[in-house]
Amino acid sequence: MIYDKAKLLSEVARRRGFFWSSFEIYGGMSGFLDLGPLGVGLKRLITDSWRSLFLHPHGFVEVSTPIITPYKLLEASGHVENFKDPITECTQCHRRFRADHLVKEQTGTETEGLSLEQLGELMRSKGVKCPECGGVLGAPQYFMTMFKTSVGPFGEDPAYGRPEAAQGIFVNFRRISEVMRERFPLGVAQVGTVLRNEISPRQGPIRLREFTIMDFELFFNPEEPECPFLSEAQEEILSIVTAKTREQGKEEVTKVRVSQAIREEVISTPWMAYFMSLSKQFLASLGISEAHQRFFEKLPSERAHYSAQTFDHEIQLDRYGWVEVAGFAYRSDYDLRRHMEATGTDMRIFHQFDKPVERTVVVVKPRPDKIRGAFGGNTGKILALLASRDLPSLIHSAQKSKMVKIEQYEVPLDFFDVHSDKVKEAGSRFIPHVVEPSFGVERLVYAALEYGLQMKEDRLILSLPFRLAPVQVSVLPLVNRDELQERATAIFTMLLRHGFRAEYDEAGSIGRRYARADEAGVPIGVTVDYDTLKDGSVTLRDRDSWAQVRAPVDSLAATIGKIVSEGFPKSRSSTLYSG
């Protein structure tokens, strides 16, 4: 790459209104990003495209829950204890940094999952220094990275900004499951803002303190882990850096077919494999080719507190190298179980057997008459104690001594009636397991832009696919005369009515407007000139090749449709091109 894409991109993004740093006129605050008109458009198209791939065809649903979240909920979910990062302060300039990031940047060592002591030792032994002033860094310590606030007039309810949207789904699982008539497996998504009080983020749009997440929880029965959609994906080939490879100190990619990955337990559950293949497709649809994608498995020490297996979906970015844009976590029943324990809400799902199953159960009953004979006035107390225990196991472990010990009492085995019973069970209850694909939307916006950025004859072109272009057609009067402006405005309105994302632009020379539209990623320009008034034809211009054709206004919408499906006609034809 002979030009600095990240720098070019940030300039174009600012100039054309995709994104820029927040609060610029107040001196800025790092980790916050504004989206301009085109950024808002692109972001919405990306989230909608994700919905149409992950949700709609499967009948999966979406919910929306608050950002502000009570302390006790995030305590139960383990975030209060685990959502923290190691921080180090320079003893000289007193700036603060992520200790693990500095170690990784300055020594190349993977640092996720290291303890404070290990990090501190690495910093000393490898001579990690302050990146700002070269000063000696202090010992690392933990810092909780949730934003704290409180609710109510006197701060009576401590709360945090949610660091993930997933918890809003877990705590509502009971209700959502009822609304969905206990349909199972059940997929529930949430697209929304999350807040993470990152320590001195220094990577522009890549590391944000406030961003949009697309969290998606797939609930399934661990006894029936099959994914019914897998047949469509099993031939897909995934590029994985496995934990095994990484444990050997290597970062090589293993190419593995989805079916094989499941068979050989490279991926622990079929739903996860299915979503990984969807994700690969999704990123490809944003313009990120396969060669620049990989799945990077986390080592057990690196995984989040709730996860039994994690893959990061990474892509290559020009300045930042391999960057995570999605995470795939096998959260097992961790979250539902924690919320069940904290609140007593039954989160289990009833699973009806195909036909009732007969089971043999051991039934144990204490004999009050015999107990009273031996223990007299203590009988009531002993019976109460026995009632609170699992009698079959008590009896089972008393086979040797022939005595059931309960507190200070020893009750002989023959004071109990023990017999087997056959019972019919219609089904059983289980806590669902969860596979979670989770995407960071701003990183996807950034990636789609970087992969669309091209140079052509010293000029920048943003080659977004037609489907993703925030503005698809720019309508341009050749010069600013009333009759051309009126005609162009009418064409603009007509295109809007046909459902195209159109804009009308009359500011500046036609050459400058073409150049601007190229940078804004507008695939097609429609120029209205004096011939338009005479013969009802306009010029269509292709963003990527700069080729031009004339086409009649009457069938303009159809012509654009044809160009989208067949591509722009190669050369300028003397006859009219028409859909």
Next chain:
Amino acid sequence: MIYDKAKLLSEVARRRGFFWSSFEIYGGMSGFLDLGPLGVGLKRLITDSWRSLFLHPHGFVEVSTPIITPYKLLEASGHVENFKDPITECTQCHRRFRADHLVKEQTGTETEGLSLEQLGELMRSKGVKCPECGGVLGAPQYFMTMFKTSVGPFGEDPAYGRPEAAQGIFVNFRRISEVMRERFPLGVAQVGTVLRNEISPRQGPIRLREFTIMDFELFFNPEEPECPFLSEAQEEILSIVTAKTREQGKEEVTKVRVSQAIREEVISTPWMAYFMSLSKQFLASLGISEAHQRFFEKLPSERAHYSAQTFDHEIQLDRYGWVEVAGFAYRSDYDLRRHMEATGTDMRIFHQFDKPVERTVVVVKPRPDKIRGAFGGNTGKILALLASRDLPSLIHSAQKSKMVKIEQYEVPLDFFDVHSDKVKEAGSRFIPHVVEPSFGVERLVYAALEYGLQMKEDRLILSLPFRLAPVQVSVLPLVNRDELQERATAIFTMLLRHGFRAEYDEAGSIGRRYARADEAGVPIGVTVDYDTLKDGSVTLRDRDSWAQVRAPVDSLAATIGKIVSEGFPKSRSSTLYSG
């Protein structure tokens, strides 16, 4: 109304998955709302419908900025000083309430804009008591209703959750205006989360601490206040409770044509009148008829600190009475001016005159020679003092005394050279004025649901318009047999491909599924039975009339399209109905 719509609605909303209170399993936290799958869908359709009415046809744009906002920005905007509510604490049970709400509820007196003293006096004189225990209430005091947090590892940057999305637009005005090539007037919107730490909110979905706002700022030149779109709206009739009427202690509605409202200055600026007429149309499209809408003008004492004229767009709700769903504020140049003053950023727009304008300016120059002759060593000081003043006005006001007084010095008029000069000016710079329509989205969701709720033979029907229905078509196999399920799934997929919001439902008897679809607001049911396998026809069922017709699967999409535009055919026909 013989049934309690608010209660019925909250039950249906919960049962069908529109909305419910947040954090239920953790005991709840008032002022927070979850949206279920249908609620998320309805909310998105409402916001999109707003965009297609307010933004797209005018070429107006949308941006997105952070929720977390630095202290200094909200200090400059006046929120730190003004965003507060009067609170009172019960001396007996120590619960806390909005003092103004209690006074209004218990005495019927309008309270907006009253001082703490006036509120306290009303509470005493009218005997306002604690609504929970009847105890005596303490003196009201102010409480700041923004959520406080801080950014960075040691809380170095104090910040608040934004109480409105508008500020993100104002602080970016310079940049957005550049991106939009200084096009003017300029409309910029933001749809996003806002946070308000309301004191003990007790009105369910109507008063939320976290909600979605659609803020829209229209920037215009105060010298050219005309709205070019007004011609489409000037015949519209608005129902307004004017400030004048209210000052006479009445609440009567005045019906006034938009053109007349502008002419007679009932509405202070044409853009505001235009947006009010759009808003009326918008609410009507959500099913809220004109008779249940009114514009309620705020008295000067009731207006927000930034507003020169405010109308609330109110609608009638069953339990809550007249409720504001939108506010129209004429923010003048208040916000841009405050941010200019706080940051020194030039927010002015250059307005080019049609042709350069020649102006006569008075040029005044002190004559150092004469001043030195009279004032000697003080000459330098006097010249410096004069340089810092507006000399033409000084000279003008000295015409009588013939002396220019500056501090202790008196300088004779003839110590100045005064002459007129002609200068050509190509244009002038001005700070744009702002008209803001602002909608609360959750209230619109609630209102659309309440206005759609109907009873039919003891059963609930949610008569949402087809355009607003989160699910438009429900595909139902008559019974759960493989061949029917397969056919129904294929029809479901086909409808999705045609762009309908479809669902597939096989849970329970067909009667129960119809009832459920009626409550969920699904306009059309498509039932697949054994005849479908034989002759390729399905039953279409109308939610509102429960009428049914048979129609061929082959042209199903077209048939549904026809029903949407022409209505459901009146009676069951023996022949196939087809688009």
